[in-house]
Amino acid sequence: MSEQPVVAASDSEQPVVMMDYFMHLEYREVVCPIVRRYADALMDGKILGQISPTSGLVYVPPRSYCPVSCEWLGEDHLVELEDHGVVTNFTIVTPVQYYGQEETEPFAKASVLLDGPGGMLGLQDILDLPVDELRVGMRVEAVWLPPEERTKDEIGNRSWGSVDGAIRGWRPTGEPDVPAEQFLDKVY
Amino acid sequence: MADIPITTHVIEFPYTRTLGPVIGPFLTGLRDGQILGIRSVDGRVLVPPTEWDPETGMPLDPAGLVPVGPGGVVETWAWVTRPTAKHPLAHPFAFALVRLDGADTALMHAVDAGSIESMATGMRVTAKFRDERHGHITDVVFVPEERA
Numbered sequence: 001m002s003e004q005p006v007v008a009a010s011d012s013e014q015p016v017v018m019m020d021y022f023m024h025l026e027y028r029e030v031v032c033p034i035v036r037r038y039a040d041a042l043m044d045g046k047i048l049g050q051i052s053p054t055s056g057l058v059y060v061p062p063r064s065y066c067p068v069s070c071e072w073l074g075e076d077h078l079v080e081l082e083d084h085g086v087v088t089n090f091t092i093v094t095p096v097q098y099y100g101q102e103e104t105e106p107f108a109k110a111s112v113l114l115d116g117p118g119g120m121l122g123l124q125d126i127l128d129l130p131v132d133e134l135r136v137g138m139r140v141e142a143v144w145l146p147p148e149e150r151t152k153d154e155i156g157n158r159s160w161g162s163v164d165g166a167i168r169g170w171r172p173t174g175e176p177d178v179p180a181e182q183f184l185d186k187v188y
Numbered sequence: 189m190a191d192i193p194i195t196t197h198v199i200e201f202p203y204t205r206t207l208g209p210v211i212g213p214f215l216t217g218l219r220d221g222q223i224l225g226i227r228s229v230d231g232r233v234l235v236p237p238t239e240w241d242p243e244t245g246m247p248l249d250p251a252g253l254v255p256v257g258p259g260g261v262v263e264t265w266a267w268v269t270r271p272t273a274k275h276p277l278a279h280p281f282a283f284a285l286v287r288l289d290g291a292d293t294a295l296m297h298a299v300d301a302g303s304i305e306s307m308a309t310g311m312r313v314t315a316k317f318r319d320e321r322h323g324h325i326t327d328v329v330f331v332p333e334e335r336a
Contacts, residue, residue, distance in 0.1 A: 015216045016215040016323030019206075021204070022201075026198050031194065155195060
């Protein structure tokens, strides 16, 4: 943590009554092998997860352990996930123009439960849809960035970055909604 | 794309704080090239000044702010061999407790001594104000008195 002024506290004629503190935290970490493998696959347009044989839970990105069944997960538990799924929950954010906020219009962040083996991606952008038309149960598909625009720079060991460097967001497929009863146990 | 398996994340929080009747004048003083202490209930001069008496908890009167320094004595120190981007100086320096002339307590601050051999407990240092000041604790740095 550091505390540094971002602007002059006041001009030279006035008493100093306010102080700008600029807190800047920088995390550097060595990315573990299973996450590197996940990141490389993402660059190739594939979403890798790890499935726990005991709990049946799917982790994306893979994390090498299942906290529910208390067991290690390894290469054998890697599974390629689908790039389409269903919106199980969402938040509409009305942006306040705080430091670093680049959005100006209300936008949605959604949880997307992937089809097939499963896997839950949180805080996903929903594209090509007015925010007031978003609903739980809506079927969506990934909008991948072109391969040359994909980056794994943000992918770390704690799921930060997730699919952001490769998938721009998710757009509605137009298929019929999935009844909420089918994913009630997976609403995060 | 170099395959160095290190990732970097940055989190930033900008805060703005009010300074109050004592720290405000203290930082105003720094901006104007002066260091202020405050008289405590028992008559000692505290530097940096505090809003509250450390012994009794009683509020201290801003009228008791008094100029101290600019010279002082190093009470103890630690050498910073490899400064980070967050340190007040970009080259090696000492963090020291400096008891300024006229003060009864020591201020922790940076001493730009050039080398560790130039540092000693008991040495005299003096305040050197930066040309461009913003009302911040880094408006000043200390240097050995003979180099001032």
